[in-house]
Amino acid sequence: MLKKRIIPLLLLMNDRLVKTVNFEKFKDVGNPISTAKIFNDSDADELILLNINRDKRASSTLIPVLKKISEECFVPIAAGGGINSIENATDIIKSGADKVVLNSICYDNYNFIKSLANKFGKQAVVASIDVRKIDKKFCLFSNCGTILNKIPLEEHIQNLIKNDVGEIMINSIDCEGTMQGPDHDLIKQVSNSCNVPLIYSGGIGNYDHIKDIFQMANISAVACGSLFNFTDSNPIRIKSYLKSYNINLRLF
Amino acid sequence: MIGILDLQVCNLTSVSSAVYNLGFDYNIIKIEERNKLDKISHLIIPGVGSFSNISKEYFKKPNFNLELVKYVNKGKPLLGICLGMQFLATEGFENIRSKGLNFINATVDLMDTDNSKNYNLPHVGWNEINILKDHKIFEGIKNNSNFYFVHSYQTILKNNDNLFAETKYLKNFPSIIINENVFGFQFHPEKSSKNGLKILENFCNLKV
Numbered sequence: 001m002l003k004k005r006i007i008p009l010l011l012l013m014n015d016r017l018v019k020t021v022n023f024e025k026f027k028d029v030g031n032p033i034s035t036a037k038i039f040n041d042s043d044a045d046e047l048i049l050l051n052i053n054r055d056k057r058a059s060s061t062l063i064p065v066l067k068k069i070s071e072e073c074f075v076p077i078a079a080g081g082g083i084n085s086i087e088n089a090t091d092i093i094k095s096g097a098d099k100v101v102l103n104s105i106c107y108d109n110y111n112f113i114k115s116l117a118n119k120f121g122k123q124a125v126v127a128s129i130d131v132r133k134i135d136k137k138f139c140l141f142s143n144c145g146t147i148l149n150k151i152p153l154e155e156h157i158q159n160l161i162k163n164d165v166g167e168i169m170i171n172s173i174d175c176e177g178t179m180q181g182p183d184h185d186l187i188k189q190v191s192n193s194c195n196v197p198l199i200y201s202g203g204i205g206n207y208d209h210i211k212d213i214f215q216m217a218n219i220s221a222v223a224c225g226s227l228f229n230f231t232d233s234n235p236i237r238i239k240s241y242l243k244s245y246n247i248n249l250r251l252f
Numbered sequence: 253m254i255g256i257l258d259l260q261v262c263n264l265t266s267v268s269s270a271v272y273n274l275g276f277d278y279n280i281i282k283i284e285e286r287n288k289l290d291k292i293s294h295l296i297i298p299g300v301g302s303f304s305n306i307s308k309e310y311f312k313k314p315n316f317n318l319e320l321v322k323y324v325n326k327g328k329p330l331l332g333i334c335l336g337m338q339f340l341a342t343e344g345f346e347n348i349r350s351k352g353l354n355f356i357n358a359t360v361d362l363m364d365t366d367n368s369k370n371y372n373l374p375h376v377g378w379n380e381i382n383i384l385k386d387h388k389i390f391e392g393i394k395n396n397s398n399f400y401f402v403h404s405y406q407t408i409l410k411n412n413d414n415l416f417a418e419t420k421y422l423k424n425f426p427s428i429i430i431n432e433n434v435f436g437f438q439f440h441p442e443k444s445s446k447n448g449l450k451i452l453e454n455f456c457n458l459k460v
Binding site: 005067072094095096098123 | 376
């Protein structure tokens with residue numbers, strides 16, 4: 001049986017890591033390469049590196065950082081942020097990423113996912129969905145949370161799966177950076193409609209939040225930012241805490 | 253000197269960085285450069301993609317295969333990673349029936365799956381290896397250690413003497429196969445954190 005994963009989420013702004021709250025209020029949290037190395041050494045199961053610069057959406061800032069990280073980190077790496085062409089995605093994979101993370105382009109062109117899956121295998125394609133709750137409904141946003149898309153969540157997920165996405169990452173914009181806990185309704189709804197591995201991120205502030213997610217739904221991985229940036233936490237500590245709850249994690 | 257065979261089917265950076273980080277020098281060998289094999293003490297064949305594709309790339313230059321057979325007959329260690337391990341087999345059935353290296357008596361075919369969420373293909377992620385027989389390659393590796401897997405096809409061994417570790421997904425499949433000086437890892441040691449680096453180091457330290 002595959003292990004559940006704990007994934008540090010690294011948000012890249014130019015050549016620095018930042019942490020946001022509700023996709024706003026950028027706070028510098030360090031050097032991406034040394035941070036990635038620390039996570040690599042503290043038993044992270046994977047790393048996700050996203051370029052969140054709204055002006056420079058292209059991967060030009062991401063690639064040099066990714067290259068350095070992949071020379072020193074020996075766990076799987078997923079990377080993305082502004083990927084809009086096959087060439088772009090190919091560059092990212094060539095620079096050491098095992099998976100590319102797509103978001104905005106999925107809304108315009110589901111076929112793009114299929115082309116990438118054909119070229120690199122579907123395990124290399126992760127679709128990321130940013131969600132805000134408006135009037136008790138989950139609304140999907142693209143371009144770093146700035147553009148509302150009309151398609152309903154369920155339909156978007158089914159389209160992604162139909163087009164051979166390997167994995168789906170779901171982010172709650174409302175919870176992001178608050179450390180006040182994840183959106184349980186969102187998790188339940190998505191996990192029921194999704195038969196590919198799911199990564200949840202947004203709002204994780206303590207180890208019980210992670211435990212709750214793994215216990216309530218069939219979620220493959222939890223990605224955390226603030227928990228690592230602003231508390232004395234690392235994947236080793238999270239895993240030793242979760243061990244006593246019989247959650248199937250990679251302990252050694 | 254560790255050799256890494258470049259069959260133009262995957263990114264070699266992770267494997268070469270891992271070898272380099274462990275303190276070994278490496279040399280990337282292209283299929284046109286069979287003379288370079290003389291200077292290599294341990295050869296690694298990484299691989300991502302399809303069996304038919306790697307077979308086509310490799311057998312483009314039949315002379316390289318003659319050199320590789322000589323290399324293996326000298327008793328020098330050879331390691332296939334992921335698709336590279338599958339390529340050690342006699343033949344594979346991904347897309348079309350294609351010839352393998354035939355260093356291990358085996359075939360390669362699709363894994364068992366029930367298409368459910370928990371046992372979907374590809375088999376991607378961290379999974380345990382169950383060590384079945386003792387070998388120097390396992391030095392410092394605990395039984396049921398985790399490694400990172402990405403594959404849909406598996407090796408089907410004709411001879412269970414070659415089976416050294418297996419992993420359970422829907423069913424058990426070989427995750428480490430060994431035939432004397434020929435080694436195959438179904439997982440990616442270069443992506444398997446400390447355990448991966450350790451087992452790769454053990455390979456690079458094997459005495460010729």
